[in-house]
Amino acid sequence: MSEQQGPVPKRAYQKAKRAEDEQRTRGRIVDAAEHLHGSLGPARTTVSAVADCAGVTRATVYRHFADEEALFLACSREWLSRQQLPDPSAWGLIDDPAERLRTGLMDIYGFYRRGAQMMTLIHRDVEAVPAVVVAGRRSREQEWLHALLRPLPGHRRKLVRAAVAHATSFTTWQSLCGAHGLSDRSAVELVVGMVERAAQR
Structure with missing residues (x-):
């Protein structure tokens, strides 16, 4: 017969509850930072603003995160x-x-449209963005570029590479769809035509 388990010791319960509270606090801090990055931009987001938004002190922010x-x-x-x-x-x-x-550009442009507000501010304040975050973004963009370039005629030529790089750029989407109001599909057809002409030259 198995032994019947007794109640959880008070000290263990308090320790578990403290860990849960700390995790919730950490989550509030991250949510506050994300909200401020997406509304004010990284350059205007201070630790004090994050602390105020999360309802904690600056010391609490630094207890969870060593630095900005x-x-x-x-x-x-x-x-x-x-x-x-x-x-x-x-x-x-x-x-x-x-x-x-x-297909790839529709996928990329859909991502840009869904994240437009955050990405606009991240691009604007790129000098305030940690190098590792910028490197991660560029790595993803290079992966997209290589996947779309590989099967294209003349993909090794500088003109073709430049055309595809321009087509996949957030600032290209921002100009065509944000500033000029094109749909993602219309913008894709426009830049595909540009790439195809570059590949035929």
């Missing part, structure tokens, strides 16, 4: 975890270069 870079990394990971990121592996299943380009 650590907080920014946690915020970035949390935001990215909720995004539907472009999937280059799915594009690789498409043999036709032009169709792969259209």
Whole structure:
């Protein structure tokens, strides 16, 4: 017969509750930083503002995060975890270069549209963004670029690479769809035409 378990010792219960409270506090701090990055921008987000928004003290913020870079990394990971990121592996299943380009760009432009507010401020305040976050973004963009370039005729030529790099850039989407009001599909058709002409030269 198995022994019947007794009640959880008070000290163990208090320790577990304290850990849960700390995790909730950490979550509030990350949420506050994300909110401020997406509304004011990184350059205008201070630790004091994060603390006020989260309802904690500056000391509490620093107890959870050694410095602003650590907080920014946690915020970035949390935001990215909720995004539907472009999937280059799915594009690789498409043999036709032009169709792969259209599909990939629609995927990328959808991501840009959904995250437009945050990404606009991140790009504006890039000098305030930790280098590791910028490097991560550029690495993803290079992966997209290579996946779309690989099957294109003349993909090794500088003109073709420049055309695809321009097509996949957030600032290109921002100009065509944000400033000029094009739909994602219209913008994609426009830049696909540009890339195809570059590949034919």
